Amino acid sequence: MKKVQSAHREKMSEKKEADRGLFLILTGDGKGKSSSAFGSIIRALGWGHSVGVVQYVKGNWKTGERQFFQKYPDLVTWHTMGQGFTWDTQDREKDIEAARAAWGVSAKMLASGEYDLVVLDELNIVLRYDYLPVDEVLAGLMNRHPRTSVMVTGRDAKEELRVEADLITEMTPIKHPFESGIKAKRGIDY
Amino acid sequence: MKKVQSAHREKMSEKKEADRGLFLILTGDGKGKSSSAFGSIIRALGWGHSVGVVQYVKGNWKTGERQFFQKYPDLVTWHTMGQGFTWDTQDREKDIEAARAAWGVSAKMLASGEYDLVVLDELNIVLRYDYLPVDEVLAGLMNRHPRTSVMVTGRDAKEELRVEADLITEMTPIKHPFESGIKAKRGIDY
Numbered sequence: 001m002k003k004v005q006s007a008h009r010e011k012m013s014e015k016k017e018a019d020r021g022l023f024l025i026l027t028g029d030g031k032g033k034s035s036s037a038f039g040s041i042i043r044a045l046g047w048g049h050s051v052g053v054v055q056y057v058k059g060n061w062k063t064g065e066r067q068f069f070q071k072y073p074d075l076v077t078w079h080t081m082g083q084g085f086t087w088d089t090q091d092r093e094k095d096i097e098a099a100r101a102a103w104g105v106s107a108k109m110l111a112s113g114e115y116d117l118v119v120l121d122e123l124n125i126v127l128r129y130d131y132l133p134v135d136e137v138l139a140g141l142m143n144r145h146p147r148t149s150v151m152v153t154g155r156d157a158k159e160e161l162r163v164e165a166d167l168i169t170e171m172t173p174i175k176h177p178f179e180s181g182i183k184a185k186r187g188i189d190y
Numbered sequence: 191m192k193k194v195q196s197a198h199r200e201k202m203s204e205k206k207e208a209d210r211g212l213f214l215i216l217t218g219d220g221k222g223k224s225s226s227a228f229g230s231i232i233r234a235l236g237w238g239h240s241v242g243v244v245q246y247v248k249g250n251w252k253t254g255e256r257q258f259f260q261k262y263p264d265l266v267t268w269h270t271m272g273q274g275f276t277w278d279t280q281d282r283e284k285d286i287e288a289a290r291a292a293w294g295v296s297a298k299m300l301a302s303g304e305y306d307l308v309v310l311d312e313l314n315i316v317l318r319y320d321y322l323p324v325d326e327v328l329a330g331l332m333n334r335h336p337r338t339s340v341m342v343t344g345r346d347a348k349e350e351l352r353v354e355a356d357l358i359t360e361m362t363p364i365k366h367p368f369e370s371g372i373k374a375k376r377g378i379d380y
Contacts, residue, residue: 022375030359032216032226035233039225042232043254044377046261064233071236116377149378166372168365169220174358182356185212187234187306188339 021116021149022166023141027124027157030171031189037119037151038065045075049116052077052109056102057085057122057154063190077115079105082122099131103140110144117149124154127161134160211306211339212356213331217314217347220361221379227309227341228255235265239306242267242299246292247275247312247344253380267305269295272312289321296330303335314344317351324350 026033041051053076055066061082069076084098103126109118127134138160144150152161162168184190216223231241243266245256251272259266274288293316299308317324328350334340342351352358374380 020372022372022378024378026222028362030361031357032222032229032359032361035229036222036226037229038232039222039228039230039255040378042228042258043225043380046254046257046259047377049377064236065229067236068232069236149375162364165365167221168363169222170362170364171220171222172218172360172362174352174360175355176357182212185339187237187239188212188214188230190233 019146021144021147023144023164024149024151024167024169025124025157025161025165026151026153026169026171027155028170028172029155030173031176032171033153033155034065034121036169036171037121037153040151041076041117041119044117050077050114051075051117051119052079052115053119053121054079054102054106054109054123055082055121056099056126057082057087058190061190064187077109081105095129096131099126102126103132103137107140110140110148110150113145113147115145115148117151118144119151119153122154123152124157124161126154127158128154128156134158137161138164209336211334211337213354214339214341214357214359215314215347215351215355216341216343216359216361217345218360218362219345220363221366222361223343223345224255224311226359226361227311227343230341231266231307231309234307240267240304241265241307241309242269242305243309243311244269244292244296244299244313245272245311246289246316247272247277248380251380254377267299271295285319286321289316292316293322293327293330300330300334300338300340303337305335305338307339307341308334309341309343312344313342314347314351316344317348318344318346324348327351328354 026036044051066080069078081102084101086094106120109115126132127137141150142164216226234241259268271292274291276284296310299305316322317327331340332354
């Protein structure tokens with residue numbers, strides 16, 4: 001009887017946990033924020049979970065992760081919104097417009113209940129430049145569907161987000177090859 | 191002419207970089223070490239690179255990443271060596287034997303020249319318990335094929351390895367859901 005009860009308790013607690021999505025932040029100046037998010041996507045997919053991604057910044061760059069998931073378009077709903085940003089040409093109004101569009105897609109994904117995991121890659125960067133009102137973004141994150149875990153990456157995560165997150169990891173660079181003159185490496189850095 | 195020279199220089203420098211594999215360490219107590227490595231695998235695969243993985247510790251656990259890559263067995267050469275370890279039963283001699291076997295596979299992979307990226311997941315843990323002589327492991331890492339990047343994960347990376355690494359990132363836990371009583375979550379933590 002005790003065994004049955006304990007098994008039941010375990011099952012209930014498992015169910016409760018399985019039902020509640022987490023809010024995770026990966027920040028800091030070190031490498032591994034986005035790649036950690038992409039690794040989590042693989043983990044989620046391994047368990048048959050459904051995953052959505054919005055990439056805020058890396059729109060124009062050819063990245064390994066995007067090429068990989070393009071080969072398997074059924075695996076992940078993937079939105080690359082970064083092409084709207086003017087990181088080189090510096091047009092703030094255009095950037096705010098691009099951020100709005102990306103956030104629109106993200107907020108819809110978060111609320112839909114269609115995803116076990118939503119990755120908002122480099123959202124922190126957009127918030128850091130005040131392209132989006134942090135209160136509105138935070139409300140969207142907190143009012144996500146209860147089933148959905150959300151992972152936000154990018155350096156300089158805002159305090160408003162940190163306070164509400166279930167998990168924060170800071171990637172701290174101890175040693176970085178760029179310092180010793182080694183350039184960004186395909187398949188490792190992007 | 192100047193343009194041709196500069197293009198040539200760029201091409202040569204690109205070639206040089208492309209030829210030299212890096213030695214990367216992901217360590218620290220925070221989340222995201224292994225998932226960052228799995229994200230890097232996705233990046234590498236996106237560029238058409240060849241990848242090998244040896245998982246030292248998580249042999250008996252059912253993980254999302256393993257289930258994912260089992261579905262696509264052509265993508266990655268995957269060795270799960272952790273099943274030999276006696277983390278629960280504590281049999282040091284058996285563990286050393288298991289570590290030897292895992293390192294044998296790893297050293298072969300590193301030397302073979304068949305891989306652009308080799309991930310030795312949780313190797314640091316095995317070294318921390320002195321299951322393997324650190325000098326021998328370091329020699330195997332440094333004498334890898336020049337084309338091969340190697341990524342070593344696990345907390346408490348040894349100083350001997352840190353000194354030689356091209357890149358070290360420490361994952362620092364700022365907030366962790368286990369602290370507030372939330373259990374490890376499928377698709378996020380494993």
